[in-house]
Amino acid sequence: MDLTLSNIKQDPQVELFIIETDRKLNAMSYTDHGKRHAHVTSDRAMMIARKAGFDEKEIEYSGIAGYCHDMGNFLDRNQHHYWASLLFHQVFNSQTDDYEGLTSIIQAIANHDKDEARLTNNISAALILADKSDVHRDRVKEKDKSKILSSIHDRVNYSVTRNDLDVNDTTKVVTLMIQLDDKLTPVMDFFDVFLSRMNYCRKAAEYLGFKFKLVINDFELL
Numbered sequence: 001m002d003l004t005l006s007n008i009k010q011d012p013q014v015e016l017f018i019i020e021t022d023r024k025l026n027a028m029s030y031t032d033h034g035k036r037h038a039h040v041t042s043d044r045a046m047m048i049a050r051k052a053g054f055d056e057k058e059i060e061y062s063g064i065a066g067y068c069h070d071m072g073n074f075l076d077r078n079q080h081h082y083w084a085s086l087l088f089h090q091v092f093n094s095q096t097d098d099y100e101g102l103t104s105i106i107q108a109i110a111n112h113d114k115d116e117a118r119l120t121n122n123i124s125a126a127l128i129l130a131d132k133s134d135v136h137r138d139r140v141k142e143k144d145k146s147k148i149l150s151s152i153h154d155r156v157n158y159s160v161t162r163n164d165l166d167v168n169d170t171t172k173v174v175t176l177m178i179q180l181d182d183k184l185t186p187v188m189d190f191f192d193v194f195l196s197r198m199n200y201c202r203k204a205a206e207y208l209g210f211k212f213k214l215v216i217n218d219f220e221l222l
């Protein structure tokens with residue numbers, strides 16, 4: 001089997017792992033880590049990979065890593081990056097002889113949530129940028145407005161009404177543009193919750209030879 005995004009999406013175990021992850025994290029009151037986040041991360045990782053000049057296989061691997069990166073959460077939120085990485089290997093090791101692809105993908109998945117991550121592969125960098133930049137109202141699962149407002153995590157995500165990631169391969173700048181409803185959340189709260197994520201993004205962009213800019217409500221903040 002070739003390691004392509006469409007083959008991976010058709011795998012019944014991957015499908016189930018993502019559904020169960022969604023169920024578990026909903027029960028734990030987390031934001032969306034299910035299908036929506038898998039698709040957004042996968043699409044973004046491929047877009048970044050294309051703009052950063054990856055070869056065709058690396059573009060495909062980036063999409064796959066994006067799609068599968070959080071599927072280990074149903075086992076445990078702690079170390080979910082390792083769980084997902086090992087699950088990916090277990091499911092596809094016997095189905096493919098593309099060991100290079102397999103190795104790059106599991107490394108990227110394992111690296112996506114490590115504070116001390118030292119990036120050594122392109123796919124990891126594309127995945128981190130795609131994953132950590134996914135901050136949006138649509139990720140909030142809670143429907144009760146008063147509960148949303150009382151949890152800083154939900155509130156900040158809920159306040160983000162637009163999120164665009166631009167990768168400019170001429171100026172070599174990755175810009176995350178966020179529209180934040182500051183009647184719901186002061187910009188400082190965004191940093192409280194997402195500073196470490198923005199650092200991940202900066203690190204990943206730099207690995208790919210880009211600068212990282214963060215623009216909130218038309219103000220350039222990073």
Ligand SMILES: [Fe+2]
Nearest residue numbers: 069070112113
């Ligand atoms: Fe994750």
Ligand SMILES: [Fe+2]
Nearest residue numbers: 037069070131
């Ligand atoms: Fe994620």
